[in-house]
Amino acid sequence: MSLARILDTRALVNCRFRAAVAFACRRAAVAFACRRAVVALAASLLFAGASLAADRVAGANETMNMEPGARSAALGSATMAVDGDYLGLVSNPHQLSSVRYLWASFSHTAYYEDTRYDFASAVIPLSEGQGLGISFARFGADDIPYIREGEPLPEGNDYNTLSYDDWMFSATWGRRLFNRFDLGVGFHLLYRDMDQTGWGFRGDASLRYRVVDELYVAGLLKGWTSSATTWESGEFEYSAPEFYLAASYSLPVAYLYGKLNLYWQGAGLLHREARALGYETDDDVGGRIWESPLDWLSGGRGGIEFAFDFGLSVRAGLSSFTTFKSVTAGAGLTIAKFLRVDYAFESHPVLSPVHRVSISVSPYLFAHAPKPEPEAARRGSVGSSLLGAEPDEPDEGPDSAAPQAASEAAPEGTAQPAGQADGQQASQTTSQPAGPAPEASAPQSPVVEESSDEVLEPAPSGGVYWEE
The missing domain is CATH 2.40.160.40 (monomeric porin ompg)
Structure with a gap:
């Protein structure tokens, strides 16, 4: 057998093989498409059946x-x-x-x-x-x-x-x-x-x-x-x-x-929904807001x-x-x-x-x-x-601790001796640099605090006394 004939035979076999493969692929594609169509049809029928079988009720779940x-x-x-x-x-x-x-x-x-x-x-x-x-x-x-239906009534707790x-x-x-x-x-x-x-x-x-x-x-x-x-x-x-x-x-x-x-x-x-809680009538159905x-x-x-x-x-x-x-x-x-x-x-x-x-x-x-x-x-x-927010504790730092300690050290209403107060003012005056006279040197009118049944006035010594 000549070489040319052998090559022609191989080419013919390859062509037939390719044709068979292509036919098989087309057949598989058609089968796959048919299956998809069948699945889609079944799903649509199932959904349609479920829709037809669905009952609209009040109070599901x-x-x-x-x-x-x-x-x-x-x-x-x-x-x-x-x-x-x-x-x-x-x-x-x-x-x-x-x-x-x-x-x-x-x-x-x-x-x-x-x-x-x-x-x-x-x-x-x-x-x-x-x-x-x-x-x-x-x-x-x-x-x-x-x-169960047809069973005799039990005795006791049995x-x-x-x-x-x-x-x-x-x-x-x-x-x-x-x-x-x-x-x-x-x-x-x-x-x-x-x-x-x-x-x-x-x-x-x-x-x-x-x-x-x-x-x-x-x-x-x-x-x-x-x-x-x-x-x-x-x-x-x-x-x-x-x-x-x-x-x-x-x-x-x-x-x-x-x-x-x-x-x-x-x-x-x-x-529309039922409003009555007494179950006395069945027609007590509440209207909507626009009705x-x-x-x-x-x-x-x-x-x-x-x-x-x-x-x-x-x-x-x-x-x-x-x-x-x-x-x-x-x-x-x-x-x-x-x-x-x-x-x-x-x-x-x-x-x-x-x-x-x-x-x-x-x-x-x-x-x-x-x-x-x-x-x-x-x-x-x-x-x-927010109405339900958790309460927070106030932040405590050095700035807030100092006034608190000072207030605890000097209780309210405690009077200082006049001499001690004058000495403290003198020491503060000497430590400050010289400058114009402060506004505090101007005469001040006594502050009067009123309560429900009494009047509080500052005492000359720095304390507080009251008059009925």
């Missing part, structure tokens, strides 16, 4: 809306307006912008029929004007007796029991945007173990604005991702987003050695708090302005800079009263002194007027 903290509960559950209650991060994530120390908070609530709500949260300052919050909660009841639980995990973040704005974002996950298991999810966003030094207005977009729940049976439920407004105002009362705080939180703005402003205002809640300078706080509020039977009350005590205890009592027109207890501990303040006050707070920005 309602456990996320329950108030855990005793302080906010005593103030009518106006959690959005209360700053410094780190058990209310679900409804108030923007308060994390003012966190300066690490805090761990715990609460316990005993409801009716042995139903309990336990909540724990931790806040971590990330930087100045920024913080992170993590919360974990369980709401449920244990030892519920049940009998019966089966079950538990219903809602487990919630929440992550929140807050940051100060500008001098007057604070932003908060939160994501909440719920696992439900009832007659069937289920998962729930919701995302929230809030914004707070400082109108004046002690007046704040806040808004919360609850469920901007929609509040969705999926069940083991394949059922899918969701609730549409809702928007809320809140406000707080603080007024120092020097005569009573404390501060008066007012809190208000409005009803939902976007949807009935007075009815919308009646669906709000609020509270009043007086915080004494020595650490005691007394609180009262209404969880619904529709009835005075929803009154709430409570108290709080700052035992130390690192330890706070709160208690709340909540009444209800139908159900039994509820008692809440919460405690907050700061590991940082337990082991360290408070940090110096930020420079921005000294200039009167948001950080200095």
Whole structure:
């Protein structure tokens, strides 16, 4: 066989091999495209089926809306307006912008029929004007007796029991945007173990604005991702987003050695909702603000708090302005800079009263002194007027220690002998350089101080005497 024929045969084989490879590649590409189309079609059908099977309900993931903290509960559950209650991060994530120390908070609530709500949260300052919050909660009841259908009634305590639980995990973040704005974002996950298991999810966003030094207005977009729940049976439920407004105002009362705080939180703005707490009628549905402003205002809640300078706080509020039977009350005590205890009592027109207890501990303040006050707070920005900011100890330095020592050495009202005072003036005069006569040599009129029932005048010897 000649060399030319051999080369032609190899060229033909190479061409056929390349053609086969190209055909295989085209076939693989077509198959891959078909698979992608099938997957996309299946996903679209699945999404369409889920959309058709989704049920819009009111109050999906309602456990996320329950108030855990005793302080906010005593103030009518106006959690959005209360700053410094780190058990209310679900409804108030923007308060994390003012966190300066690490805090761990715990609460316990005993409801009716042995139903309990336990909540724990931790806040971590990330930087100045920024913080992170993590919360974990369980709401449920244990030892519920049940009998299967067809089984005989048990005798004594020999019966089966079950538990219903809602487990919630929440992550929140807050940051100060500008001098007057604070932003908060939160994501909440719920696992439900009832007659069937289920998962729930919701995302929230809030914004707070400082109108004046002690007046704040806040808004919360609850469920901007929609509040969705999926069940083991394949059922899918969701609730549409809702928007809320809140406000707080603080007024120092020097005569009573404390501060008066007012809190208000409005009803939902976007949807109609039930206002009545007595369950007497089913048609008592509240209108939106543009439909009935007075009815919308009646669906709000609020509270009043007086915080004494020595650490005691007394609180009262209404969880619904529709009835005075929803009154709430409570108290709080700052035992130390690192330890706070709160208690709340909540009444209800139908159900039994509820008692809440919460405690907050700061590991940082337990082991360290408070940090110096930020420079921005000294200039009167948001950080200095936050209602829940931790108190700082005044800075003690050599400049402040000297006057304090001098004041302690010479008590008020102690008179010096005239000769000693003249001698001190003479020594000071000799030590100073010669110059023009000071203005102090001019005759001075005696200073008279008046009190409620007496007149104080300086004595000739330098002391003080009084006349009735």
